[in-house]
Every structure is written in structure tokens, then in C-alpha cells.
Amino acid sequence: MPLSCPRCRTLNPDVAHYCRQCGLRLEVAGGAVAGAGRIRHPNPLVSAAATTAVAGAAHLHFGWQPVGGGAPLLSTEALELTVFNGGYDLANVVLRVRGDGDAGQPLFAITRDIEMLARGQAASLEIPSYELPGPLHTLHVELVSAEFGAQE
Numbered sequence: 001m002p003l004s005c006p007r008c009r010t011l012n013p014d015v016a017h018y019c020r021q022c023g024l025r026l027e028v029a030g031g032a033v034a035g036a037g038r039i040r041h042p043n044p045l046v047s048a049a050a051t052t053a054v055a056g057a058a059h060l061h062f063g064w065q066p067v068g069g070g071a072p073l074l075s076t077e078a079l080e081l082t083v084f085n086g087g088y089d090l091a092n093v094v095l096r097v098r099g100d101g102d103a104g105q106p107l108f109a110i111t112r113d114i115e116m117l118a119r120g121q122a123a124s125l126e127i128p129s130y131e132l133p134g135p136l137h138t139l140h141v142e143l144v145s146a147e148f149g150a151q152e
């Protein structure tokens with residue numbers, strides 16, 4: 001059965017490792033075809049501001065700080081979450097964001113959407129203070145789903 005490239009929709013022979021049209025690597029570990037956001041780019045970009053890997057994603061990284069910068073002082077401060085895409089252009093990125101407090105207790109779990117996140121771009125997401133019931137110690141970000149974005 002021919003394999004449809006998840007990025008450019010070109011049909012490829014089912015034994016193909018790379019898309020003949022756009023060069024996307026079609027196969028991941030276990031022989032499965034990965035979706036957008038999970039396929040490794042041959043030349044990933046890095047960001048100094050977003051250094052923690054997003055779980056379940058290839059080349060998505062995040063960093064966070066209180067809105068306005070500096071060290072978190074009050075639990076009432078809103079947080080700014082920065083998500084950087086060092087891989088393929090993405091659209092309709094859905095992320096699950098979980099925060100833990102100082103004692104490791106779960107504080108909140110929310111989902112956030114990013115409409116467009118091109119390669120090399122960072123998106124800023126604000127988590128308002130009313131969603132933070134206490135001081136945040138650890139943030140976990142996981143990729144729920146994504147689509148391939150516009151191609152150049």
C-alpha cells in the first residue's frame with residue numbers, strides 16, 4: 001500500500017524511507033510513520049531561551065519565567081511559557097502543560113493551542129495567575145497533536 005507523506009501528501013512506495021517529493025524521513029523507530037512534530041529534522045535548530053524538551057516531540061523545546069522576568073517571587077504572578085520549534089514547520093500545535101509545586105504536588109493541567117509555529121520560531125504563551133493555585137516548581141509540556149505547516 002503506497003504511503004502518503006504526512007507533510008506534502010505525495011504517495012511513496014511503502015518501503016520508502018524518505019519522501020521522494022520533499023525528502024521528509026517517513027519512518028521512525030518500530031517502522032511506524034510518525035505524525036507532525038514527531039519526525040526528526042536532519043538539521044535541527046536550537047534556542048538559548050527554550051532548553052527543555054517537549055515530551056513526545058522532536059525538536060520542540062520550552063522555557064518559562066514569570067511575566068516581566070526575574071525570579072518567581074509570588075504565586076500570584078502570571079507565567080510566560082516560550083515554545084521553540086527547531087524542526088519542521090508546524091500548525092495547530094496542541095500542548096498539554098502541567099505544573100508541580102515545591103513538594104511535587106500537581107498544581108494545574110491545561111492545554112494550549114498554537115496556530116502556526118514555523119521552523120526557527122518561538123511562541124509565547126501566558127499562563128494567567130488565576131490558573132496557578134501556588135508557587136510553581138516544575139513545568140512539564142507534552143505534545144498532544146500537530147499538523148505540518150505551510151511549506152516554502
Ligand SMILES: [Zn+2]
Pocket residue numbers: 005006007008009010019020021022023024
Ligand atoms: Zn513529502
